[in-house]
Amino acid sequence: MLDDTIAAIATPLGEGAIGIVRVSGPEAIAIAEKIFVSRTGVDWRRQGSHRLFYGLVVDPDTGQPVDEVLLGVMYAPRTFTREDVVEFNCHGGIVPLRRTLELVLQHGARLAEPGEFTRRAFLNGRLDLAQAESILDIIRAKTDAGLAVAMSLLSGELSSRVRRFQDQLLGILAQVEADIDFPEEDIEVASREDLKISVLALMGDLEELIHQARFGKVFREGLRTVIVGRPNVGKSSLLNALLREKRAIVTEIPGTTRDVIEEVVNIRGIPVRLADTAGLRDTDDIVEKIGVERSRELVKAADLVLVVLDASTGLTSEDRAVLELVDEQKGIILINKSDIGDGEGLARQVADLYPDKPVEVISVKTGYGLSKVEEAIERLVLGGQATASQMPLVSHVRHKQALVRCHEHLQEVLRALSAGENIDLVAIDLRAAWEALGEITGDTVAEDIVDRIFQDFCIGK
Ligand SMILES: Nc1nc2c(c(=O)[nH]1)N(C=O)[C@@H](CNc1ccc(C(=O)N[C@@H](CCC(=O)O)C(=O)O)cc1)CN2
């Protein structure tokens, strides 16, 4: 399968300044020789790798020029895929790109599957699996911090950490196997204690990484945040204020927002997926009822819930119903409209009723307290543990799960060591721990998991 040549349009379809048709595989150069005509007199075949050449894409059957291009030429094995790669930098329109791709396909390539270029980079050993996954994270990053986490993954920081763990495990395993080989040498009791100490140290390091994963996931996927409250308390006004644009419609009529409005905002480097919802109340209006139902679902799935109350009306029974709804959630209670009501008074009342939740007094209208809201979000996400400048190494659930499995096997190693069980059993769990780590780098991962990872990529990536 790796001996064929793949091609795809690697840029978004639409009108743009430039669009790229990417080709990788053993026929890449031969295809370019058939359809590319240099216009500079330079013999592009006689130049080095990683160069651009100016010319035309020409249909060799008709002699018709298709587009004016820059041809990028990169020779194996020092390329992204470790195969020969050519890239047609076309004018960024659907027709020139499609026509160029068609010609490439007619002359020896087949259409690439989603993520297949990156998959080849992985299969040919240029990237490990975690690095390959980082490429999609780079594309999808929502904030600078999100991008920095992805770039750290691409650079192999997590991978080399994982490999160090694996080396340590192999060291421990070597000791264990020495015990298996020379059981008569009566070193067992002492060495069991030593082994336990080494295993415990490793588990501590794993725990630290696992703990960081919470922040890592937020940087990668965004913090799912829902603004809830009864109608007219200022939820949409809050969304607009945090977004710094008039995105949602705001009126003095309760029940203004009916559909959920979602936007991503950058709050102190944290990508926050903000959803503004329909005001929560018992209602007979069919459309509004559906909206209320949606809000409840969003609250259930949220990482953070911003409950908005209205200082000018005080706490109503509807407010209490909303607060009950989010009682089990991570919530921040916001007392809005403090410019026209007793915000501090209501804040004290609410703090007595819900002592575990942070309460902030704000006025979206005057801007009072909004920076405290941003601070509270930052505190909640980072929990005083990390700052946006200390990048978490683990940002994928998949990676975290592998670390957790490794940790579980080590737990079992400890148990077996303490219980004086057969040293062979200890060795088996140590190997299982080593293999769990290999899923991160892809050394020991199942084919279907690799399939699933690359399915999420775009065509041409
Ligand atoms: N036009 C274009 N832009 C692109 C890419 C691409 O493939 N083509 N990329 C891809 O998605 C990203 C850049 N990543 C790349 C990674 C490695 C190599 C590469 O040729 N690596 C060689 C180094 C060669 C040398 O040292 O001279 C190698 O690793 O062996 C190229 C691009 C983003 N921009």
Ligand SMILES: Nc1nc2c(ncn2[C@@H]2O[C@H](COP(=O)(O)OP(=O)(O)OP(=O)(O)O)[C@@H](O)[C@H]2O)c(=O)[nH]1
């Ligand atoms: N005085 C004052 N008025 C505010 C404040 N925040 C919002 N309002 C006003 O309150 C009214 C309702 O605001 P919205 O943002 O539409 O409220 P909502 O919670 O989204 O309402 P629904 O979508 O109907 O649930 C509007 O007239 C806003 O201008 C504030 O801090 N002070």
Ligand SMILES: [Mg+2]
């Ligand atoms: Mg609204």
